[in-house]
Amino acid sequence: MRTPIAIDRRRQRPLHRQIYEEWRRGILAGRFAPGERMPSTRELAAALRVSRATVTAAYEQLVAEGYLDGHRGSGTFVSQELPDRALGPAGPSAARAAAAPARLSAFVERLGPIASREPSPAGVLDLSNAGPDLDLFPFAVWSRLVRRHLRRIGQGLRRHAEDRAGHEPLREAIAAYLRRSRAVRCAADQVVIVSGSQQALDLCARVLVDPGDEVVVEEPGYSGARQLFAAAGATLRPVAVDADGLLASALPPSARLAYVTPSHQFPLGASLSLARRLDLLAWARARRAFVIEDDYDSEFRYVGAPLPALQGLGDASRVVYVGTLSNAMFPGLRIGYVVLPSTLVEPFVRAKWYADRQTAYLEQAALADFIREGHLEQHVRRMRRVYKARRQALLDALDRRFGARATVLGDSAGMHLVVRFDAPDIATRARRSGVALRDTRAYYLGAAPANEFILRFSDLGERALGEGVRRLAG
Numbered sequence: 001m002r003t004p005i006a007i008d009r010r011r012q013r014p015l016h017r018q019i020y021e022e023w024r025r026g027i028l029a030g031r032f033a034p035g036e037r038m039p040s041t042r043e044l045a046a047a048l049r050v051s052r053a054t055v056t057a058a059y060e061q062l063v064a065e066g067y068l069d070g071h072r073g074s075g076t077f078v079s080q081e082l083p084d085r086a087l088g089p090a091g092p093s094a095a096r097a098a099a100a101p102a103r104l105s106a107f108v109e110r111l112g113p114i115a116s117r118e119p120s121p122a123g124v125l126d127l128s129n130a131g132p133d134l135d136l137f138p139f140a141v142w143s144r145l146v147r148r149h150l151r152r153i154g155q156g157l158r159r160h161a162e163d164r165a166g167h168e169p170l171r172e173a174i175a176a177y178l179r180r181s182r183a184v185r186c187a188a189d190q191v192v193i194v195s196g197s198q199q200a201l202d203l204c205a206r207v208l209v210d211p212g213d214e215v216v217v218e219e220p221g222y223s224g225a226r227q228l229f230a231a232a233g234a235t236l237r238p239v240a241v242d243a244d245g246l247l248a249s250a251l252p253p254s255a256r257l258a259y260v261t262p263s264h265q266f267p268l269g270a271s272l273s274l275a276r277r278l279d280l281l282a283w284a285r286a287r288r289a290f291v292i293e294d295d296y297d298s299e300f301r302y303v304g305a306p307l308p309a310l311q312g313l314g315d316a317s318r319v320v321y322v323g324t325l326s327n328a329m330f331p332g333l334r335i336g337y338v339v340l341p342s343t344l345v346e347p348f349v350r351a352k353w354y355a356d357r358q359t360a361y362l363e364q365a366a367l368a369d370f371i372r373e374g375h376l377e378q379h380v381r382r383m384r385r386v387y388k389a390r391r392q393a394l395l396d397a398l399d400r401r402f403g404a405r406a407t408v409l410g411d412s413a414g415m416h417l418v419v420r421f422d423a424p425d426i427a428t429r430a431r432r433s434g435v436a437l438r439d440t441r442a443y444y445l446g447a448a449p450a451n452e453f454i455l456r457f458s459d460l461g462e463r464a465l466g467e468g469v470r471r472l473a474g
């Protein structure tokens with residue numbers, strides 16, 4: 001008998017597996033038609049010069065998976081039941097069909113691409129990505145706390161299942177931290193732990209936005225929030241910002257939701273004035289709208305005391321307060337929190353439950369101790385001093401090299417600067433002199449001002465910052 005399949009004895013793969021795979025591939029490619037009679041195990045074993053048991057093992061697997069029908073006595077046949085679409089030659093039209101774009105949901109079609117954040121080539125000074133300085137994080141303390149909870153993990157995990165809103169000791173620790181450091185008015189049962197504040201924003205869109213709803217966003221503003229609301233079908237209502245933050249007098253009457261960054265407007269850096277905070281809260285109360293307060297980097301303020309949160313100012317029943325440990329600790333932790341008006345707690349916990357059940361236990365348990373034992377505030381105090389000095393070094397370098405040709409926007413706060421250069425060739429000069437720069441275009445829905453750039457300072461040393469500015473100045 002000529003064998004319709006071939007095996008290769010030099011391969012590591014067991015022979016029964018090779019026989020199985022050859023038949024399976026042939027059936028899926030349409031080389032063996034439904035109903036076609038298979039060679040008997042005896043015939044095939046002889047033709048391939050393998051034992052009958054080897055062929056039988058392959059056939060049994062093919063029968064079990066539905067590729068073959070085995071009728072005792074009358075032989076074995078290619079199954080009649082195979083779905084047609086799995087058959088047919090894998091010719092050019094099949095390849096074209098495989099390469100054709102998949103039909104996607106309107107939600108994902110509306111999501112823009114992810115901004116590329118490739119590491120800069122060697123020698124390039126990267127002023128484009130702001131983030132915490134990981135070299136200064138107390139990882140020794142962190143790993144001690146993680147190990148502490150790893151030792152008693154069994155006990156912790158049993159409780160975890162019940163903590164649907166997040167690890168209870170962590171919710172207690174965060175509520176106390178927010179009360180003392182941000183003047184947020186909250187109890188632990190209003191706090192929901194999320195996997196980064198980005199998840200909090202996603203849950204806000206799921207819980208509070210229907211297609212066609214109007215959502216106020218800052219212009220310019222955080223594109224990661226805008227994308228989510230637009231993908232949920234919202235009509236975005238951009239409201240301009242100036243040196244006092246969002247122009248609250250321009251809030252549209254018909255919106256259901258406003259997303260704001262009052263402590264440190266992203267990306268321009270203003271803090272929302274008291275008068276406008278009160279206007280915003282009055283607007284929300286009158287329209288029964290909600291305000292999402294994204295307090296993403298408020299720990300880092302370099303003059304005066306940290307500004308109290310909007311949430312603690314007036315009617316907290318209209319404010320969803322969102323915070324994160326990504327900047328105060330490190331983004332890979334993926335832990336954030338939401339403080340909710342009591343009416344929203346149950347819907348948020350439900351949406352979180354169906355999105356990803358709960359945030360991972362071990363990091364939550366270690367974080368509760370990290371906060372309770374004072375390590376978080378100690379680290380924030382230290383980084384505030386470091387970032388303040390770095391910010392000043394960047395400002396000094398800009399002043400020295402550009403003088404009035406560089407206008408710095410925003411308050412003395414945060415982890416990046418926004419600078420408008422009165423030097424039209426700055427992007428070209430950055431490219432030529434080996435500096436990675438990011439302009440602010442991605443944060444505007446409308447046209448962005450020319451030559452407006454984000455300059456990171458938080459994780460670069462003072463010398464590197466000076467060198468970056470020197471290269472830009474040419």
Ligand SMILES: Cc1ncc(COP(=O)(O)O)c(C=O)c1O
Pocket residue numbers: 195196197198199222224261266294296323324325326331335336
């Ligand atoms: C303004 C703002 N909010 C929220 C986030 C989300 O951060 P995370 O999910 O790491 O907490 C970011 C991240 O870039 C941000 O810039």
